[in-house]
Amino acid sequence: MTAPHARSGHPASCAEFTALSRRGFLRTAALGGAALTTSAAFGTAVVETSYAAPRPASSVMVVLSMRGAVDGMSLVVPHGDPTYYTARPRIAIPASQLLVRDGFFGLHPAMTPLLPLWNSGRMAAVHATGLAVPNRSHFSAMEAVEDADPGSSARVGWLNRLIGRETPVHPLRAVQVGATVPPASLVGPVPSMALSSIDAVRLAGHDKWDTQHRRPGSMRTMWSGVAGPLGTAARTAFTAVDDFRPVQATSAAPGNGASYPKGDLSAALAAAARTIRGDVGAEVITIDHGDWDHHSGLGTLAWGSMQAMTKELAAALAAFFTDLGPAAAKVTVVTISEFGRRTRENASFGLDHGHGNAMLLLGAGVKGGYYGTWTPLRGTSDDDLAVTTDYRSVLAEVVTRRLGASAARVFPGFSPEPVGAVTSL
Amino acid sequence: MTALKPAVPSAATLHALSRFSYGWTPTLGREITKAGGFGRWFDAQLAAGSDDAFTRTSATWWTSVNASPAVLWRRHESEVEPLWQADANYQRWVLARRIHSPLQVREVMTELWEHHFHVTSEGSGTALFRADYGRQIRARALGRFADLLHTAITHPAMGVYLDNASSTAKAPNENLGRELLELHTVGVGAYTEADVKDSARILTGYRVDTWNTWKVSYDRDSHAVGRVRVLDFTDANSSTDGRPTTRRYLDHLARHPRTAEMVARKLATRFVVDAPPAALVRRLAGVYLAHDTAIVPVLRALLASPEFKAARGKKVRTPTDDVVATYRALGVRITRPRHDESAANAILWQCGSLGSQPFAWPRPDGLPDQASAWATAPRFLASLDAHYSMCGGWWPKKNATYRTPASWLPLTAKRRSVRFDQLVDHLSRTLTGRPAGRKLQRVARQATGCRPAERISRTHPLVKWNMHRLLTVFLDSPTHMSR
Numbered sequence: 001m002t003a004p005h006a007r008s009g010h011p012a013s014c015a016e017f018t019a020l021s022r023r024g025f026l027r028t029a030a031l032g033g034a035a036l037t038t039s040a041a042f043g044t045a046v047v048e049t050s051y052a053a054p055r056p057a058s059s060v061m062v063v064l065s066m067r068g069a070v071d072g073m074s075l076v077v078p079h080g081d082p083t084y085y086t087a088r089p090r091i092a093i094p095a096s097q098l099l100v101r102d103g104f105f106g107l108h109p110a111m112t113p114l115l116p117l118w119n120s121g122r123m124a125a126v127h128a129t130g131l132a133v134p135n136r137s138h139f140s141a142m143e144a145v146e147d148a149d150p151g152s153s154a155r156v157g158w159l160n161r162l163i164g165r166e167t168p169v170h171p172l173r174a175v176q177v178g179a180t181v182p183p184a185s186l187v188g189p190v191p192s193m194a195l196s197s198i199d200a201v202r203l204a205g206h207d208k209w210d211t212q213h214r215r216p217g218s219m220r221t222m223w224s225g226v227a228g229p230l231g232t233a234a235r236t237a238f239t240a241v242d243d244f245r246p247v248q249a250t251s252a253a254p255g256n257g258a259s260y261p262k263g264d265l266s267a268a269l270a271a272a273a274r275t276i277r278g279d280v281g282a283e284v285i286t287i288d289h290g291d292w293d294h295h296s297g298l299g300t301l302a303w304g305s306m307q308a309m310t311k312e313l314a315a316a317l318a319a320f321f322t323d324l325g326p327a328a329a330k331v332t333v334v335t336i337s338e339f340g341r342r343t344r345e346n347a348s349f350g351l352d353h354g355h356g357n358a359m360l361l362l363g364a365g366v367k368g369g370y371y372g373t374w375t376p377l378r379g380t381s382d383d384d385l386a387v388t389t390d391y392r393s394v395l396a397e398v399v400t401r402r403l404g405a406s407a408a409r410v411f412p413g414f415s416p417e418p419v420g421a422v423t424s425l
Numbered sequence: 426m427t428a429l430k431p432a433v434p435s436a437a438t439l440h441a442l443s444r445f446s447y448g449w450t451p452t453l454g455r456e457i458t459k460a461g462g463f464g465r466w467f468d469a470q471l472a473a474g475s476d477d478a479f480t481r482t483s484a485t486w487w488t489s490v491n492a493s494p495a496v497l498w499r500r501h502e503s504e505v506e507p508l509w510q511a512d513a514n515y516q517r518w519v520l521a522r523r524i525h526s527p528l529q530v531r532e533v534m535t536e537l538w539e540h541h542f543h544v545t546s547e548g549s550g551t552a553l554f555r556a557d558y559g560r561q562i563r564a565r566a567l568g569r570f571a572d573l574l575h576t577a578i579t580h581p582a583m584g585v586y587l588d589n590a591s592s593t594a595k596a597p598n599e600n601l602g603r604e605l606l607e608l609h610t611v612g613v614g615a616y617t618e619a620d621v622k623d624s625a626r627i628l629t630g631y632r633v634d635t636w637n638t639w640k641v642s643y644d645r646d647s648h649a650v651g652r653v654r655v656l657d658f659t660d661a662n663s664s665t666d667g668r669p670t671t672r673r674y675l676d677h678l679a680r681h682p683r684t685a686e687m688v689a690r691k692l693a694t695r696f697v698v699d700a701p702p703a704a705l706v707r708r709l710a711g712v713y714l715a716h717d718t719a720i721v722p723v724l725r726a727l728l729a730s731p732e733f734k735a736a737r738g739k740k741v742r743t744p745t746d747d748v749v750a751t752y753r754a755l756g757v758r759i760t761r762p763r764h765d766e767s768a769a770n771a772i773l774w775q776c777g778s779l780g781s782q783p784f785a786w787p788r789p790d791g792l793p794d795q796a797s798a799w800a801t802a803p804r805f806l807a808s809l810d811a812h813y814s815m816c817g818g819w820w821p822k823k824n825a826t827y828r829t830p831a832s833w834l835p836l837t838a839k840r841r842s843v844r845f846d847q848l849v850d851h852l853s854r855t856l857t858g859r860p861a862g863r864k865l866q867r868v869a870r871q872a873t874g875c876r877p878a879e880r881i882s883r884t885h886p887l888v889k890w891n892m893h894r895l896l897t898v899f900l901d902s903p904t905h906m907s908r
Contacts, residue, residue, distance in 0.1 A: 067788070136603070136621075137613045139790050155797075171802065180780035180803040187797055194803050196780065203806065204813035205894065214894070218871035219809075219901065222864070226903050229800030230741055237802035291787060295588045295600040347596035348588055353603070382618060 054170050054243050054281030059330050059364065059402045061283065062272060063159065065183060066337040067290025069138060071298060071351055072358030073340070073385065074306050075111075076125040076370070080104030083377035087344040091300055091351075105370045109301060110311040113318035117362055124361040124421040126394050127372035130339055130387040136353035138293070141338035146184035148392055149412050158392075159284050160188030162399055162410045171236045172243055174284035175275055178268030183286055191236045192284075193244075198252070198271050201244045203237075247278030258323035261315040265289045269320040276327050283403060289313070292337065296348030304349060317362060332402050332422070333362040336391060343383040356385030359394050365402050365422050389419060397422040429835050429847060431854045438463045439858050440737045441728065443908040444696045445470075446529035448750030449858035453529075467728070470530035471721055475564050477528050483521045486761050486769060487514035494553040494581075494639050509548025513773055515556040516546055516783045520772050521759060523749045534566040534720070535559070537695050539784060540791035542577035542609060544586045546784040550635055551586045555784075558582035570688055570718040571679035578605055578675060579668075581633045581641045587789060589625075590633035594649035597625040604789050606655075611683035616656060623653040627660075627674050630667045643668060656681065679718050685710035689723065696727055697736045699795040705732045740908045741796040744779030747808050748772060751815055751900055754856045758826040768825035775821070779807045805906075812900035817893035830892035831883045842882035845875040849895075856899040865902065872898050 078084050079095035080103055098106025100118055105127065107118070117123040135141040144150065148158035163174045169190050176182050176194035186192045195201060205215040216238065223234035254273070260266035268287045275282050298306045321328050340357030358372075373388040396407040396416035401424040407416050434442070434454055441463045446453060460466040484490050489497055489511040500506040523532050539562055544551050551558075558580050565573045577583055578601070584590035587601035602625030606616045616624075630648035634640045645665035653662045653670070658677040662670045678684055689709035693701035708730070709723050716722040727733055742750060752759065752772075762769040776782045780803070786792045793799075814820050818827035835843060835851045843851070846861075849869045853861035861869070870877065872894050873887055881887055887895060899905060 136618070137607050138788065139607070140613045180801050180807070181793070181798045182801060191802075194801050196778075196803055196807070200778075200803060200807060200810075202810075204810040205897065212874070214872050214874060218868045218898065221871055222868045222898070222902060229796040230805070230903055230906055233800040233802050233805040237805045240802050241806065293600075295598055296591055345596075346598050347593040348591045348598050350588070350598065352599040382622075 054172050056279045057173075057281050057283035057330070059283060059332070059404075060276055060285065061398055061403060062285045062287065062331060062333040062363075063185065064333055064335045065185075065286065065288045065290075066292050066335055067142075067288055068293030068337075069141075069339045069341060069353060070292035070337045070357065071294060071306065071341040072127065072129075072337070072356070073343070074298070075108050075310065075360070076127055076358040077106050077108065078104060078127070078374065078377070079106050081374070081377050083343065083379040083383075087377065087379040087383070089345070091298055091304075091306075091345050091349055093301060097301060102370060104374065108307075108310045110307050111314040113314045114362070117318070117321065118368060121368035122363055122366050123368050124366050125358055125370050125372075126361070126389060126419060126421055127358045127370065128356045128374060128385055128388045129359050129372065129391045129394055130356050132387060132390055134339070134355045134384065136339060136355075138338055138353075143184050145336060145338055145391065148185075148395075148410070148414075152412070155184070156188035157183070157185035158395070158410050159183075159185040159286065160190050160192070161412075162403070162405055163192065163284060164188070164190035165405055165409055170243070170281055171240055172280045172282055174286070175272075175282045176286045176288075177271045177275065178264060179288055183288060186286060191232060193236065193240045195271060195275075197267075198248055198274055201241055201248070203241050243280055244278075246280055247275050250274050250278050254319065254323040256322050256325045258319045260319040260323075261312050263312055263316070265312060266316045266319065269316050270323065273320055273323040273327075276324060276331060294341065294350045295346070295352060296350040298345075298350045300349075321363065328363060330364055332364045332366060332398055333360075334395065334398055335360040336395075340385055343377050343379055343385065344381060354384040356387045359391065361394070361398070361421050365398075365424060367421055367423050369421075371419055371421050389417065390414070393417045393419050394421065427835050427837050427840075429840070429843065429851060430860075431851065432458075433854050433858050433860065434463075436737065436859075437734070440734075441467075442858075443738075444740070445533055447523045447532065447746065448753040448908075449856075450753045450756070451855060454858065456527075467530065470528065471567060473528055473531070475528070475531060475566075477526055479525045479527070480522055483518055483525070483769075486521070487518060489514045490518050490556050494641075497553045498639050507548065508550070508552040512546035512548050512552040512555055512784075513770075515552075515559060516785070517762075517769055517773050518556075519559065519783050520745065520749060520776070521769055523745075524752045524759065531563065531566055535563040536783075537691065538562045538566055538573055538577075540786075540794075541691055542573070542583065543784070543786060543789055543791035544582045545787060545789070546782070547787070549585075550633075550639070551582050553639055554580065554582035554585065567721055568719070569679075570684075570713070570720060571676055574609065574679045575672060575675045578609070578628070579631055579671065581631075584631050585633050585635060589628050589631055590635055592625060592629050593647045594626070594629050597622070597629055597649060599625045601625070602628055605678070608790055610678040610687060611656065611681050612687050615683045620655045623655045624674075626651075627653050627655070627662065627667060627671055631671075680714065682710065682714065685713045685718075688713055688718075692720075692723055692727060693732075694794050696724075697730075697733050698739045699797075702732055705730055738904070738907045741800045742906055742908050743792065743794070743799055744781040744804065744808075745776045745783050746908065747779060747906060748775050748811060750905065751812055754900060754905065755815055755896070756828050757815065760824045760826070762824055764823055766821060767823045768821040771821035771823075775811050779811060780804050808906060809897075809901050812897045812905075813893065816896040816900065830888050833892065833896070834881065834883065834888065836883070842880040842885075844877065845870075845873075845879040845881055845887075846877040848881050852896070853899060856896070857902070857904050859904070865898070868902075869895060869898050 077093050085092045097109045146157050171191040171193045174192040180194045180196050182194055272285045297304050337357050340354045341351035342354040375386040392411045392414050393416040397419055399405040399410050400407050401422045457466050497511050501508050526532050561576050588598040589601035592598035603621045607613050626649035630643050632642050632644045648665050648667040653660050660670050689706045693705055712723050712726045759768040850861040
C-alpha cells in the first residue's frame with residue numbers, strides 16, 4: 001500500500017539542488033550531515049558507514065531455502081531402493097512415472113518444466129546431504145544450517161561471512177527477496193538488504209513536492225549517530241534507496257516471454273531477476289520458500305501438497321531462467337532445507353522429521369546429473385536417510401568456484417569434500 | 426489539550442508503559458496520574474478482569490469473531506466468507522483491541538501467549554477455531570501457565586494446526602508431540618526422539634473431523650494406550666480415555682525447571698532485552714516455580730529488577746506494535762467497519778506492508794521478538810511510509826477519525842499563535858510523552874524549513890499544507906520506533 005500524495009507544497013524549487021542528481025545529492029547530504037551532526041550539535045561518535053558505489057557482480061548465487069524440511073526422496077526419488085516403496089505404501093511415486101530416470105534415481109513427475117535445464121546439463125541433484133549429526137528441530141536445525149559454524153556461539157551466518165570477505169561493503173551485495181525478515185544465513189555484522197517488493201524501496205515524503213530534499217536531509221540528521229540495529233537499518237535504507245534505482249528503472253514485465261505461475265515464489269524470483277538485470281552489485285540473493293513441513297497431506301501424484309508445490313517450484317524456476325535471458329550465464333541457484341524427512345509414512349499421508357535430504361543446483365557452472373552416496377534405507381519406524389555428504393561441501397563448491405571465495409572463511413573449521421557438481425566455467 | 430507544555434511522566438514510568446502498553450497517549454498519562462503512579466495503575470490493570478466495553482462492542486464488528494465453527498464452515502462453503510477472511514477478521518479485532526482497549530496489560534500478555542502457543546492465521550482449517558482459541562488464551566493470560574498450556578495443547582485450533590487432530594494410535598503424527606516439548610515447554614536439547622514418540626502417543630485421541638464436519642471429539646479408539654515415559658514423567662496410560670494422562674503430563678511439563686526457564690526467558694525477552702542475562706532468567710524461573718506457574722508474580726519480579734530499569738529504549742517495536750502505536754500517538758479513533766477500506770479492516774494491510782500481520786508468522790515458533798528480525802532496511806522504509814500516510818490522514822481514511830492539522834496547535838482565546846520551537850516541544854510531549862531535545866528541534870526545522878522563533882498560527886502555510894511533514898518527524902524517530 002502506498003500513501004496517496006500530498007497536496008501541492010509551498011516552497012519554490014531550488015535550482016542548485018534540482019541540478020544535482022539525486023544520488024549525488026544524497027551522498028553529499030550523508031557526508032555533510034555526519035560532519036555537522038558530530039561537530040556542531042551532539043558530539044556523539046560517528047557511526048556512519050561510508051558505502052562505496054555498488055560494483056557489478058560477475059557471478060550471482062541464488063540460495064533458495066525450502067522451509068519446513070522438504071522431503072528430498074519425493075523430489076529426487078531413489079526408485080532403486082526397494083525399501084522406499086515398502087515404507088511408503090500410499091505416497092511413493094511409481095518408478096514408471098519418474099522423469100530422467102537412471103538405474104537408481106529419477107525426478108518427481110511435476111518437474112517437467114525443468115527438463116530443458118536438465119537435458120542441457122545445467123541441473124544437478126545431490127542426494128543424502130545435510131548436517132553431520134541429526135537435528136530434528138526445525139528451528140535449531142535451520143540455525144545450525146545457516147550459521148554453518150558449529151561450536152561458535154556468534155550469531156553470524158555463512159552468507160554474512162561471504163559478503164564480508166572484501167571491503168568496502170555495500171548493503172546491496174546480498175539481497176533477501178520476498179520477505180523482510182532476514183534468514184539466519186544473512187545475519188551478522190555486514191549489512192544486507194531485504195525487499196518485500198521492488199517498488200517498496202523508496203523514502204516516503206521525498207516526492208515531487210519535496211523540491212528542497214528536506215525529507216532525506218532531515219531523516220539523515222535524525223538517524224545519524226544513532227547506535228544499535230535501528231540506526232544501522234536506517235542508514236542501510238538510505239543507501240539502498242539511492243543505489244537501487246537502476247533496478248527500479250528496469251521493466252517490471254518478465255523478460256523473454258517468461259511466464260511465471262501464480263504465487264509468492266514466482267513473485268520473489270521475478271523480483272530477483274529484475275535485481276540481477278539492474279546489476280547493482282548483488283552477488284547473493286536469498287529466497288525463503290515454504291511451507292514444506294509435510295506432516296500431513298503430502299499426498300500422492302493425484303492429490304496433496306507435494307505435487308502442487310513441486311509443480312509450482314519447477315515452473316517458477318524455469319520461468320526465472322527464461323526471464324534472466326543472457327544474464328542467466330552468471331546465475332547459479334542452490335536449494336537448501338533444514339533436514340529431510342522420515343523414510344516411513346505416517347497416518348496422515350505425511351512424513352515426520354528425518355535427516356538426509358536432496359539439494360538441487362541449477363544454472364551457471366553446474367555440471368548436470370545425479371550426485372551423492374546412497375546408504376540403503378531400512379524402513380523401520382524411525383529410519384532416516386543417512387547423510388553421506390555434508391551440505392557445506394555442496395555450498396563450498398558454489399562459493400569457491402563461482403564467487404571465488406575461500407571455503408575456510410565461509411565455513412570455518414570445515415574441510416569440504418569434492419562433490420564435482422560445479423565447475424568454474 | 427491547550428496547555429503549551431503538557432505534563433509528561435517520569436522516564437521510569439514512560440519506560441514501564443512502553444513495555445506494558447501499546448504506546449503512549451495523553452489519556453494513558455492521565456490514567457496513571459489518577460491512579461497515583463505506574464505501580465497502582467499496573468495493580469488496577471491486573472485486578473480489572475478480562476471484560477471491557479470496547480472489547481465487547483468491537484467483537485460485534487465482524488460476524489466471524491462470534492460465529493461457531495459450524496457457521497463459519499457453512500459461510501466458507503457457500504462463499505459468503507472464505508476461511509482467510511475469518512482469520513483476517515480475528516486479526517483485525519485483536520488490533521482494534523490493542524489500540525483502544527483500556528486493558529492494555531491484558532492485551533500485551535495475550536499477544537505474548539498467542540505467540541508462545543502460536544497457531545498461524547493462514548486461512549486454513551484453523552480459522553474455524555482461531556477466535557475462540559484467542560479468547561481462551563486471553564481469559565487466562567494473567568493466570569497460571571499450567572492452565573494456559575492445557576488449554577492451548579488440547580484446543581482444536583492447535584490440534585488442527587499441528588496435525589494432532591488426525592494422529593492415531595497406529596501411526597502417530599509427531600508434529601504436536603514434538604513442538605509441545607521444543608517450543609511450548611522444556612526446549613530443544615532436553616528430550617530425545619523416544620520422548621517425542623511417547624509425547625505424541627499421549628496426545629492421541631483429541632480428534633477433529635477435518636475438512637468434513639469439523640466436529641471436535643475425543644476418540645478412545647485412536648488413543649494409544651500403554652506405559653509412556655517422557656523425560657521424568659511416567660504413566661501407565663492404561664485407559665482408552667487418555668485425557669487424565671494428558672492433564673498429568675501437561676501439569677508435569679508446566680512445572681518442569683526447563684519450562685520455568687523457557688517461560689522466564691520469553692517474558693524477559695519481551696519486557697527487558699533481546700538477550701536477557703542468565704541471572705535474571707534464573708531468578709524469574711525461581712519465582713515461577715515458587716508460585717506454582719502463576720504469571721503475575723513473575724511480572725512483578727521482572728518490573729522490580731535492575732535489569733528492567735537498565736533496559737530503557739532497548740527493544741525495537743515490531744511492525745504491528747508500530748502500527749498500533751501510531752494510531753494511538755496520532756489519536757486516530759477507529760469505528761465499526763463498513764467497507765474493505767475502513768480503517769478497522771485496512772489496518773491489517775498496513776501491518777502487512779511493514780512485514781508482519783498478527784499471527785501470520787508462518788512457523789509454529791511464533792513471531793520473533795528480536796531486533797535482528799525487525800530492524801531491517803525495508804521494514805524501516807515501510808514504517809516511514811505508514812507514518813507518513815497516517816500523518817496526512819490519507820489512508821486508511823474510512824470509519825476513522827483523524828485530528829485536523831490545526832487541532833495540534835496549543836491555541837487559546839488569548840494565545841493565537843505559538844513559536845515553532847514551542848510547537849515542536851508541545852507535539853513531542855503529546856505524541857511521545859517526552860520533551861523535544863535539541864536534535865529533534867533541528868530535524869523539525871530541517872523537515873519544514875521553519876525557523877525556531879517563527880510564529881505558527883492556524884493560517885500558517887505549515888498548518889495549511891505541511892502539518893504531516895512535521896507530525897511524521899516524531900513518529901519517524903528512534904523514540905517511536907523503539908520501546
